Amino acid sequence: MINLIYIIILAFFIFLVYISGKNNRTNLWCVCAGLLLSLGILKELFYYNIVPYLQAQDLISARAADDIYSVMTWMLYDFAMAACVVFAMNFAGLPQHRPRVYYGFQIGSAFCILLLSLRFPPLEFRIHQTEDPSFWYFLSTYNLILGAVFTFLFIGAILKEQDHTAKKQKILVSIIILPPLMYWLATIFIVHPLMLTRYFKLWQGNVLILFICVILYLYIASKEGLMGLKLNIENFTWDSGNEFVNRNAELTVHMLKNYTVKLNWCISNLKQHVLKDSGALPPEFEIMERSLLGIQNYCDRVKKYSQQLTLVESWASPDSLYPFYSSDSVLDGNTLTCHLNQEILLYCDPLLLHEIFHNLIANAVDALRISGNKGDIYITDYIDSRRKKYLITIRDTGIGMDKEHLRHIFEPYYTTKATETNFGLGLPYCMKIMEKHAGSIEVKSTPHAGSSFTLSFPAKRIRKREAVSDENL
Structure with missing residues (x-):
């Protein structure tokens, strides 16, 4: 039963990674490595649960069962960690930055696999595994070295990453990938060479670690996305449909x-x-x-x-994101009152946030113009500690909107302004920018009383000014 549970969880995890980025080379190599690693539990399930039934029906011979088990073990021990390292190289960006190292490793690993296959032929793997102590010395050295290279590449990719959002993603991926892999390496290639027979089945404990990792994967994917997947079926960076x-x-x-x-x-x-x-x-x-x-x-x-948005982020004071006090040409005679907390800094792309402010203020001015009266625009911010959000609200006293318009304002090409310069793309673009910042835009409006647009950022994107060094500003 534990073998079946293990393979279901592992298959589900591989499926999640695959749908996260079908056309992304990093994801595909992760899937390839996962499939090879799944051979470990598949061969156990096949040999100890399926083969007895097939033999009872006289559908398979003992020799054929041993051969299949041997080939599956050969693929697992010789290929899995090599695929893991290629995945780690893509994770670290080596195909772009060091292509010779990337392709050189693949050639070198193919040569090592050939030598190991000559020393321990695929069809004789089960015999060597149970009777030849040198088998474990060779295979353990090979896999543990690859495991060390894999870990080095993952940690190096995190340390070298300068982009805040990408670095966080890489840390989260490492937290999910490294524990089950390291546990598997330790319980197979340390326990067996040392002949700790009482711990030979300790690798099955990986089912609990893998289960926790899948739950963590789903949780992160539902909150901010991971490896290209958001559980609202919104693929934010690696989506081929978009x-x-x-x-x-x-x-x-x-x-x-x-x-x-x-x-x-x-x-x-x-x-x-x-x-x-x-x-x-x-x-x-x-x-x-x-x-x-x-x-x-x-x-x-x-x-x-x-266009695909790429954030160029830095710490910025919210009141520096737009020239609020020198925007008379945009305001058209209306009054702008801005009260933003000068003691905090927001980690964002200042140029893209400038576009959001410009668009929302211009929309507020249009709403005031339609109302036929000069009016007021207010910009305030607030830290919502309960929701763990930092909120910036832009409110006007203009014409407002009814519920029907509110339902459609973020749909591309939807607009209530029949002019040659309004195409219904401004607010969808603003929402796209906010989603890239792991945030959103919340709207409230009352007909003939005005509207308020609230930019909602995760609270982890703000710091007190003195907590951020000058070199990071």
Whole structure:
């Protein structure tokens, strides 16, 4: 029963990693290593639970069962840790930074596997495993060295990572991957060479460690995502579906821009001919030029929205993220009151947060303009210790929105402003930025009374100003 539970948990874990990033090389090598490591429990399940039933039905011979067991053990002991190290190399970014080392290791490991296979042939693995002490000395040395290289690569990848978000992800992955792997190495390649026979089945304790790791994986994935997976089916960095949609948007924008260049050239030539013949331009030229400008603005917005966001984060004071006190051209005569805590710093991408502030303030000004009156915009912040959130609220006294509009405002291309410069991409883009910061945007609005947009950040993204050294600012 424990073997069956073990294989179900391991299979579920491998499945989670696979769906986290089907097209990501790091994920795929992790899946490959996991499948090879799963041979350990599969061979036990096969040999001690399935083979007796098959032999009772006279469906398999003892020799065939031993051969299958031997080959599975050979694949486990010779290939699994080599695949783990290749996974660790991808995790550490060696294919990009040190391709010679990356491909050199694969060639070297293939050579080592060939030598081990000549010394301990696959079909004779079970015999050597039970009767040849040198088997454990060779295989243990080989796997423990690879285990040390694996650990070194993982720790090195964490220490060298400069990006805060990526570093946190790598730490979380290490916490989940390293314990079960290290436990397996110790209970197989230390216990067996030392002939600690009473502890030969100690490796089965890994089922508890693996179960805890899967629960931890699910918990982290539900909170902020891990290895590309969010349990709300929102793949935040390694999602192939989003890449497909974004690629289509890029192709569409490229095509439209090519056509607008040609149309602009045609209009320019036509203007010269018309001016030469009549000395004056008909109003249709202004309409055409304005329409082309609208298409170009639309292309720029779509391209910006479809691009994959990469955060360049640093510690910044919230009141430095936007020129709140010198934004008269945006305010259009309305009053802006800003009260942000100057004693704290926020770990974020300042340029992207600047875009959010600009978009929300511009929207507030539009709402005030529609109401027909000059009004007020208030910006405040608050640390919600109960929810462990840092909140920045931008509130206006404008026209407000009804519930129907509120349900759709974050949908791409949804807009209530029928103008040539509003395409319904501003708020979805702001939400995209906030999700990249592991946050969100909360909205409250009352018709004819105003709206408030609250930027919600995890509280772990803020520090007191004196707690952050000058070199990190």
